[in-house]
Amino acid sequence: MADNSTDIKFNENSFKKIEKHNVDEQEKISAPSLTFFQDAVRRLKKNKAAVISFWLLALIVVFSIISIWWTPSDPNAQHVAYANLPPKIANGQIPGFTGKANVGGRIVDKYAQAKVPSGTYYVLGTDYLGRDLFSRLMKGIALSLLIGFLATLFDLVIGVPYGVVSGWKGGRVDTLMQRFIEIISSIPNLVIVILMLLLFTPGLGSIVVAMGITGWITMARLVRAETLTLKTQEYVLAARTLGESPFKIAIKHLVPNLSSTIIIQTMFSIPTAIFFEAFLSFIGIGIPAPNASLGTLLSDGQKTFRFLPYQMWYPAAAISIIMIAFNLLADGLRDAFDPKTQE
Amino acid sequence: MANDSQATPKKLIEVKHLKQYFNAGRPNEVKAIDDISFDIYEGETFGLVGESGSGKSTTGRSIIRLYNPTSGEIKFYGEDISKIKHKDMLKFRREMQMIFQDPYASLNPRMKVKDIIAEGLDIHHLVKNDEERDARVNELLDLVGLSRDHATRYPHEFSGGQRQRIGIARALAVEPKFIIADEPISALDVSIQAQVVNLLRDIQKEQNLTYLFIAHDLSMVKYISDRIAVMHNGRLMELSTASEVYDHPLHPYTKSLLSAVPLPDPMYERNRHRKPYDDSIEHDGKERSLKEIVPGHFVLATDEEVSLYQASAEEYNEK
Numbered sequence: 001m002a003d004n005s006t007d008i009k010f011n012e013n014s015f016k017k018i019e020k021h022n023v024d025e026q027e028k029i030s031a032p033s034l035t036f037f038q039d040a041v042r043r044l045k046k047n048k049a050a051v052i053s054f055w056l057l058a059l060i061v062v063f064s065i066i067s068i069w070w071t072p073s074d075p076n077a078q079h080v081a082y083a084n085l086p087p088k089i090a091n092g093q094i095p096g097f098t099g100k101a102n103v104g105g106r107i108v109d110k111y112a113q114a115k116v117p118s119g120t121y122y123v124l125g126t127d128y129l130g131r132d133l134f135s136r137l138m139k140g141i142a143l144s145l146l147i148g149f150l151a152t153l154f155d156l157v158i159g160v161p162y163g164v165v166s167g168w169k170g171g172r173v174d175t176l177m178q179r180f181i182e183i184i185s186s187i188p189n190l191v192i193v194i195l196m197l198l199l200f201t202p203g204l205g206s207i208v209v210a211m212g213i214t215g216w217i218t219m220a221r222l223v224r225a226e227t228l229t230l231k232t233q234e235y236v237l238a239a240r241t242l243g244e245s246p247f248k249i250a251i252k253h254l255v256p257n258l259s260s261t262i263i264i265q266t267m268f269s270i271p272t273a274i275f276f277e278a279f280l281s282f283i284g285i286g287i288p289a290p291n292a293s294l295g296t297l298l299s300d301g302q303k304t305f306r307f308l309p310y311q312m313w314y315p316a317a318a319i320s321i322i323m324i325a326f327n328l329l330a331d332g333l334r335d336a337f338d339p340k341t342q343e
Numbered sequence: 344m345a346n347d348s349q350a351t352p353k354k355l356i357e358v359k360h361l362k363q364y365f366n367a368g369r370p371n372e373v374k375a376i377d378d379i380s381f382d383i384y385e386g387e388t389f390g391l392v393g394e395s396g397s398g399k400s401t402t403g404r405s406i407i408r409l410y411n412p413t414s415g416e417i418k419f420y421g422e423d424i425s426k427i428k429h430k431d432m433l434k435f436r437r438e439m440q441m442i443f444q445d446p447y448a449s450l451n452p453r454m455k456v457k458d459i460i461a462e463g464l465d466i467h468h469l470v471k472n473d474e475e476r477d478a479r480v481n482e483l484l485d486l487v488g489l490s491r492d493h494a495t496r497y498p499h500e501f502s503g504g505q506r507q508r509i510g511i512a513r514a515l516a517v518e519p520k521f522i523i524a525d526e527p528i529s530a531l532d533v534s535i536q537a538q539v540v541n542l543l544r545d546i547q548k549e550q551n552l553t554y555l556f557i558a559h560d561l562s563m564v565k566y567i568s569d570r571i572a573v574m575h576n577g578r579l580m581e582l583s584t585a586s587e588v589y590d591h592p593l594h595p596y597t598k599s600l601l602s603a604v605p606l607p608d609p610m611y612e613r614n615r616h617r618k619p620y621d622d623s624i625e626h627d628g629k630e631r632s633l634k635e636i637v638p639g640h641f642v643l644a645t646d647e648e649v650s651l652y653q654a655s656a657e658e659y660n661e662k
Contacts, residue, residue, distance in 0.1 A: 033496050036453055234449035235459075238513065241407050242463045243436030252462075256453040 040260075043336040050332020053325035060322060064142035071135035072123065076290045079130035085110050087133075087310055088121040097123070101308075124314050127300055131290075133311065140292040141318055144274045147208055147293070151273035152266050154212025155219040160262060162216065163223025164250050168231055178224075185217045193280065202288050207280060211273055219265050226261050230254055260337030267330035271323045278319060294319045352384035354421075355521055355553050356406060361415035363398070363405050363577075375401040377577040378415070380633065383521075388547065388554040390568030390585065392561055392600070398577040399557045400444070403523040406555065407441050419521070437467055440514035442543075444526040446506035450498035456509055457494035460484070463517035483512040487542060504535035508542065515546065523555045528563060540567055561604050565589045573597045576625065579633060583640040591659040593642045593652045596620050 034042070044050055088099030088111060099111040099121060111121065124133040166177040196210035230236060230253070239249050255262075274294070280286035281295025289296070294315055301312030363376040376398045383389045391399045405412050408424055417424050419439065427435050440463075443449035450459055457480045463469070470476040481491045487508040498506060507527060514522055524543065528536040544567060547554060558564045564571055565585050572582040573596065581594040592598045599620035605612065625631075633641040636652045644652055 029492070029496060029500050031500070033500070035497070234443040234445055235451040237404075237409060238441065238443060238449055238510070239462065240409060241436065241439070241441045242513075242517065243433045243466050244462070248466075252454075253451055257451070259453075 040333075040336040044332055047332040047335065049328045050336075053329040053332070056321065056325045057329065060141060060325075061145065063138060064145050067135075067138035067142045071132075071138050073132040073135050075131060075135040075139045075292055077131065079126070082114055082116060082122075082126050082130040083128050084304075084308055084311075085114060085116070085122055085126045085130075086308070087123060087125040089123055090121065125308075125310050127311055128304065133297075133314065136292040136297060137314055137318060140294050140297050140315065141322070143204070143287065143291065144277055144294045144319075144322075147204065147211075147277045148270040148274040150208040151211040151215050151276075152270050154208075155216045155266060155269055156262070158212070159216030159219030160223050160255075160258070163220040164227050164254055164258070166220070167224040167227025168246065168250065168254070170228070170231075174224075181217055181220060184214065187214075189214050189276075194285065197285055202285060204287065207277060207286060211276060215269060215273065219262070219269065222261055222265055223258055226258050227254060230257055260334075264330055264334045264337065267326060267333055271326040274319070274322060274326075294322075352386070354382045355385045355419070356383035356555070357416075357418040357421075358382070358402075358406070359416050359418070361402070361405060361417060362413045363401055363410060364413045367413055374577050376405065376412075379574075379577070379579045380415075381572055381579060381582060383553060383555060385553055386551060387569040388556050388567055390564035390571040391555060391557045391574060392559060392564050392571060393574035394559060394600075397574045399559075399574050400525050402574070403441065403525045403555060403557050407439050407523055408435075433467060437463075437517045438519055439521045439523070440517060440519035442507075442510055442514050442522060442524045442527045445530050446503045446510060447530070449510050450506055452498055454497075455494070456484075456496050456498065456501075459498070459509060460494075460512045460516055462513060467517055469517065479516070483516055486515065486546070487512045502535075503531050504538060507531060507535075507539050511539075511542065511546070515550075518550075519552070521553045521555070523557070525557045526559070527556075529558065529560065536563065543567070561589070561600060573600065576622065578625075578643060579641075581640075581642050582633060587640050591640075591656065593636060593640065593655055595624070596622075 044054075086099055086101045087097045089097040100107050100109050102108075122132050122134065124137060127133055127136070162177065162181075166174050169177075192214050193207070193210040196213070197206055200206035200209070236249060236253050239253055244252070277286055277293060278295035278298060281293050282299045284299070286295050287293040297315035298312060298319070301315055305312045359380050361376055361379050362374070365373040365375055379398075379402065381389075391402060393399050401410065404410050406417055406419075406424075408427075411425065419435065424435065454462075457477070460480050460483055461470075461476050464476060464479060470479055477494070480494055484491055484493060489505060489508055489512070493501070493505075493509075498509070501509065507530075511527075527543070528539050531539060540563060543554070543556075546552065554567075556564060556567055565588075568585045570583065571585050571588040573580045573588065573594065575596050581588060581592065581597045588597060589601065592601055595618070599618045602616065602618040605615075629645045631643050631645050631648075634644045634646075634649050634652075636642050636644075636649065637656050640656070642652050
C-alpha cells in the first residue's frame with residue numbers, strides 16, 4: 001500500500017451527529033421493498049438455463065398464437081403432385097434446405113422432378129399427401145400447447161380447491177377425500193382415456209376432459225400436504241382469532257403461500273399433458289385426421305423415417321425442445337420460489 | 344386504584360374443570376389439560392408457567408376458542424364461550440386477542456405490514472375508507488414504536504423484536520379487552536425481551552387491558568404478573584400472587600422450578616442446588632384438587648396433605 005494513504009486525519013467535521021430520538025431515522029430500512037414475486041424473479045434471472053428456456057417457450061407460444069390466423073400455407077390442403085418434397089429455403093443455397101434428396105445413390109432435385117414453380121418452396125418439406133410440414137408443425141405445436149394448458153386448467157380448477165378443502169377440514173372429511181383420490185388414481189390413466197374416447201367422439205374436447213379427470217390428483221395431493229402444514233402456522237391461527245372466515249383465510253393466507261407449489265406443479269404438468277397427448281395421437285386414438293398435433297406428425301413421420309427422415313426430425317426436435325424447456329423452467333422456478341431447497 | 348374495585352374485582356375469565364384431550368378415546372390419547380380451574384380478574388396480569396408440554400399454550404388456545412374443550416367450561420364476562428352463537432362470534436373475537444410465540448411464523452410472509460395490522464380492521468369493518476385505515480395503521484405503528492415507513496414493507500425485512508411488535512399491533516388493532524400472550528418473548532434474545540415486556544406493560548396501563556401471560560421464564564413472569572399459576576402435566580400445581588409463589592413456594596414442583604432459576608450472583612450460583620422433582624407423588628391414585636392453604640394461596644393437594652402444606656407455610660412465617 002502507498003505511504004500517503006496512512007496519514008488520514010480525523011477532525012470533528014469528519015463525523016455527523018445522529019439525532020438521538022429519531023425512530024424513523026434509526027429504524028429506516030434502506031433496501032428497496034421487494035414483493036415475494038419480484039424477489040423470485042430476481043433469483044430466476046440468475047438461472048441461465050431457466051431464462052433461455054423461458055424465452056424459447058415465449059417464442060414458441062408466439063409462433064403458436066400467430067398460427068391461429070396465419071400459416072405459410074394451408075396445413076390441411078393436399079397437393080398430391082408435390083408429395084414428399086424435402087426441405088428447401090429460397091434458392092436452395094443453405095445446406096440441409098437444398099430441396100435435393102439422395103435417391104438410390106444419386107442426388108436428385110425433387111422440386112425440379114415434381115415440376116414445382118420456381119418461386120414455391122417448402123421450408124420443412126411436405127408429407128406423403130403434399131401438405132406443407134412447416135405449417136402443420138406450427139399448427140401441431142399450437143394444438144399440443146393448447147391441450148397442455150387446458151389439461152392444466154383442470155389441475156387448477158379441481159386440484160387446488162380439492163386439496164385446500166381436504167387439508168383444511170382434516171379429520172373424517174380428509175380421510176374420505178383422500179380415499180376417493182386413491183380409488184381414482186388406482187385406475188390406469190390409459191384405461192380411463194380409452195373409455196372416455198369410446199363415450200365421446202375423439203377430438204380435442206374429449207382428450208382434454210379425459211386428461212383433466214385423471215390429471216389433478218398430483219396437484220390435489222401436493223396442495224393438501226402443504227395446506228396441512230400451513231394451517232397450523234401461527235399467522236393462520238391469528239387470522240382465526242381475529243374472526244376471519246375459512247373462505248377468506250383460504251384466499252388471503254393459504255393460496256398466496258401455496259402459489260409457489262401451484263406454479264411449479266403447473267409447469268411440470270403442462271409438458272406431461274403434451275407428452276400424453278402425443279402418445280395418444282401416436283397410437284392413433286388422439287387428434288383425428290386431418291388435424292395436426294405433435295403426436296400425429298411423429299406418427300406420420302416414423303412410417304417413412306428411413307427414406308424421408310426430415311418428416312420425423314423436426315416434430316421430434318420440437319417436442320424435445322418443448323419438454324426440456326418446460327422442465328428446466330420449472331426447475332428454475334422451484335429454486336426461485338423456494339430458496340431453501342437449493343443446495 | 345380505587346379501594347372498592349380492589350375489594351370486589353370483577354371476574355373476566357372463569358375456567359371451571361377444563362379438560363382438553365386430543366385423540367380422545369383412542370390409544371394415542373393425550374391429556375393436554377386435565378381438569379383445571381382458575382379465574383382471571385379484570386385489569387390483572389395472570390402468569391401461567393410450566394415446562395414444555397405442560398399444557399400452558401393449550402390452555403391459552405382453549406380460552407380463545409381455537410380448540411373446543413373436551414369438557415368443562417370457560418366463561419368470559421360470565422358467558423360460556425362454547426355457547427356463543429355464530430352471529431355473536433365476531434364480537435367475542437374482537438374482545439379477546441392473542442400474541443403468538445414465534446414472531447417468524449406469526450406473520451404471513453406474503454402480506455405487507457399494513458395489511459397484516461389492518462386484518463382485524465377489515466374483518467370487523469372498523470374503518471370506512473383507505474385513508475382512515477392508513478391513519479389507524481400509522482397510529483398503531485407509533486404505539487408499538489415502529490416507523491411509519493415500515494407499513495409498506497414485508498415481514499422478512501424485520502428483526503424478531505420488530506416482528507413481535509407488529510404482532511402486538513395486529514392484536515391491538517381491534518381494541519381487545521383481554522390479551523393472551525403465548526410465550527411472546529421466548530423466541531427473542533434477552534436484550535429485546537425487556538423491550539417487548541415493557542411495551543406490553545405500558546400498553547396495559549394505557550388501555551386497561553387484562554393479560555394471560557404464558558411463559559416458562561419464571562423471573563420474567565414474576566416481573567410482569569400479579570398472580571401466577573404453575574402448571575405441570577396438564578394440571579395446576581400452585582396458584583397465588585406473584586410474590587407468594589416466588590418467595591414462599593409450597594408445592595415441591597414449584598420449589599424445583601425455582602431452584603433452576605439462575606441469578607446473576609456468582610456466590611449464589613456456586614452454592615445453588617437444584618431440587619429434583621419426582622412426579623410419582625402425583626400418580627399415587629389419590630384424588631387431588633386445588634386447596635387454599637393460606638388465604639389466596641392454592642396448592643394441588645389431598646385432604647391429608649393440606650396440613651403438611653400449612654405447616655410448611657408456617658415455617659416461612661417464622662423466618
